[in-house]
Amino acid sequence: MYIFRRFNMRINEVAAILGVTSSAVKKYYLLFEKNNYKFTRSKQGYLVFSEYEIELFRKLIYLKNEPGNTVEKSVEILLNKEPQVNKELDLKQLMIQHGIQLNIILDSIKEIDNKIKKLNKKVDKL
Template sequence: MDISHDVFTMANLLGVSSSTVKKYYLLFEDNNYRFKRNVKGKVTFTNDESKLLQRLTVLKNEPGMNLKTAVEQLVQEAGVNQLQQQENVIKHESVMSERDQLFLQLHRETIELLAAIKEGVRSNEERIEELEENIDQRFKRVFKNLKTR
């Protein structure tokens, strides 16, 4: 289950001020990364986005890096990850679709078999009724013959 964090919670997790978190997420959004917002329009951060911001706080301090280039690199990485996730979802849906089709085919075949079984039972019940009627008629004839003797 993915937990959402607000700006204040993210600031505590990162050990920075709320305004710094706002600065970070605005830089991400300037680079076309979109964070979810709650019903009040406030930014919320998933666990993955929390990790993303934690990576930013480390990456921006590496030699040859600054805040802007670190954000650009992380956005690019996040975009690649997002594309991979979308591809995985599509593959999963394709497998599920095949599985669903097989299930539906098996379901249809089961219904057909059940209908055939019901027809067989109905036919057998009719045959049993005929045989019972024949037996009753034979018993009547036998009893009639016994009475007349």
């Protein structure tokens, strides 16, 4: 199981990662909070987003663009508030989850690879 890191990111940073506007991120987190999802806030009152929550927003963006879905309905699906009758959607969600996990793993591998390359360059200079 993957442990998600907690970030101290502001809304505009999350928006940049997701490729959406800050107002879209605000709308998303407010809809999640409306459905009793609790985001953590820093001592200064800023929202503190985890990797999980950023990936949750990615799923939301994907689901809301599916025919017949709205942002509100997609939030409910993600929070399992609405019975999922559509097996095809269940499969898509499972594929999204696995894809997200693979992307996280690939990103970690890239980070490690870059660190190894930097270390190799330092060793070569010795």
